[in-house]
Amino acid sequence: MIVRIMGEGQVKLADSHFAELNKLDDELLQELESGDGAGFRRTFGALLGAVRELGEPLPADSLEPSELILPSPDASLEEVREMLGDSGLIPEL
Template sequence: MIIRILGEGQFRIDDAAVAELNSTDDTIEKAVAAGDQEALTAALTELHARVLAEGEPVADDALEDSDLILPAADASVAEVRQLLEESQEGLLPG
């Protein structure tokens, strides 16, 4: 799976690692439901760090579609709420 982090680039990450990231995705959903910007920013920052640590960067000159796009770590509750409403299953599949 290829994940794009806005402002960071694309990262290839295996399905097992994506499954492990779902706990952070749950935290993001809870922060959005509570309208808690501080908790959302912390969870998005953690999610980005984990993708960067687990993922393999995709070369800038490679033309590969992203399977999913993560919002920036400083995205607002409203921005992430809209993404969650569009996805039906959180920011990450599963």
């Protein structure tokens, strides 16, 4: 799956990594619902870090269609809340 982190670029991420990412996404959802700003920032950073670490960066001039778009690292709790789907930021595969 091609994943875009807004403001950073795209990575190719194997479907096998989504179980791990969904655990972080579930934690992020709980923090968003409770308004835990510090927890949100920590978990959101961990989620983006995992995508960067597990994914293979695509060349900067590559224009592949993104199947998943994640907010930029500096996105606020409210901005991320607006981007949430029914199952969070990361789809269940």
